[in-house]
Amino acid sequence: MATVSLDHVRKVYPNGHVGVAGASFDIADGELLVLVGPSGCGKTTLLRMLAGLETISAGTLRIGGRVMNDVAPKDRDIAMVFQNYALYPHMTVAExxxxxxxxxxxxxxxxxxxxDEVARLLELEQRLDARPAALSGGQRQRVALGRAMVRQPAVFLLDEPLSNLDARLRLSMRVEIARLHRRFGTTTVYVTHDQVEAMTLGQRIVVFDQGAIQQIDTPMGLYERPANLFVAGFLGSPAMNLLRGTLQVDGGLVLATAGGAIRLGTPPQADALADWRDREVVLGLRPEDLHPLADDDPAAALEARLEVLEPVGNEVFLNLCYGDIALVSRTPPGVARxxxxxxxxxxxxxxxxxxxxHDGARIG
Structure with a gap:
């Protein structure tokens, strides 16, 4: 096992495109860190630089305290699991x-x-003589993980390893990866564009967009205190409701929007918002923090038209129209609307x- 340290690591391609713009962070020994962001944001490029498959344009990469910028991939003591598994079709599972x-x-x-040890851990003992074509998608994924595990590397690198699996299998494999990490405690860097994978697997998450780090925090730290509008809108399912309006004071704070006035009461950021009165702000409101009231309840902050109900079992999503603004409310089942x-x-x-x-930064 080993620590990983990046100090202003950059990747600039010959055509001038900046793949990664100055990434600086440390990964603790035994930590499972997730790199998340939309397609093309630079997360896989950064992972490939860790593996030695992409050259580093500037900055310093250290693994276990050793500078790795010019070290060949085979000498870095890392193991990488690719999105497409890359199994040899003519070889058995054991081979x-x-x-x-x-x-x-x-x-x-x-x-x-x-x-034998890895096959037992991954429940592949009965398939050691089978070839990849005879395996299910989940079994192929376990073989790809097992091939990395047998090497007992200092660092695991996983590049969207579950993206080719169906939803049910992704869930079971997420649990499997988390269980294996707890058991072995190997430093692990996991790349995904799936926010659910990021939130459920990562001890910490690095959020990327357009080659730049937007925020680094624990899953709940990101959810409860997003640093900017990108993080706020990217993490959360359904996404955070975002409403633009002018902040006013009328027996408490009020947001004047195109759809009407939203009464905000006195939020914890009231002091920080003092300089924003009569100025435009963006209000972020998680779907679970927007809850339906009785028709005559005087405590209502806003009124919206219900467009679509989405029952998903243990909860219901209410898709709303507030003027021209689309909102979502997350409620318990049994909403009589x-x-x-x-x-x-x-x-x-x-x-x-x-x-x-203007710049998307968090206020307060």
Whole structure:
């Protein structure tokens, strides 16, 4: 196991495109860190620089305290799991698992021992003689993970390893990866564009956009205190409601929007918002913090027209129209409402978010 340290690591391609713009952060020994962001944001480029598959244009990369900028991939003591598995179709599961060890000249007895141990952990003992074509998608993914595990590297690198699986299998494999990480404690860097994977797997998450780091924090730290509008809108399912308007004071704070006035009460950021009165801000409101009230409830912060109900079992998503603004409310099941109705909603004042509409930065 090892620490990983990046100091202003940059990737600039010959055509001038900046793939990664000055990434600086440390990964603790044994930590599972997730890199998340939309397609093309630079997260896989950064992972490939860690692996040595992309050259580093500037900055310093250290693994276990050793500078790795010019070290060949085979000498970095890392193992990488690719999105497409990259299994050898003519080899059995056992041969795929042990191939990397054979290349390094490890004794046959030691290879067999490690392959058997990993196969038992991943429940592949009964499939050691099968070839990849005879395996299910989940079994192929486990073989790809196992091939990395038998090497017992200092660092695991996983590049969207679950993206080719169906939803049910992704869930089970997420649990499997988390369980294996707890058992082995190997430093792991996991790349995904799936925010659910990021939130459920990562001990910390690095959020990328357009080659730049937007925020680094724990999953709940990102959810509860997004640093800017990009993070606020990217993490959360359904996404955070964002409403632009002018901040006013009328027995408490009021946001004047194109859809009407939203009464905000006195949120914890009231002091920080003093300089923003009569100025435009962006209000962020999580769907669970927008809850329907009785028709005659005087505590309503806003009224919106119900467009679509989405029952998903243990909760219901209410898709709303507030003027020309689309909103979503997350509620418990059993909401006695019908599309087309106008519904009064309360808000959780203590959980509001405010952002600068010009640079997107969090206020307060």
């Amino acid at each position: 795929n698992l042990g191939f990397g060890l054979r290349l390094r000249g490890m004794p046959r007895a030691e290879i067999a021992k490690r392959v 019908a599309p087309g109705e106008t519904v009064r909603f309360g808000i959780t004042t203590q959980r509001l978010h405010f952002f600068d509409p």
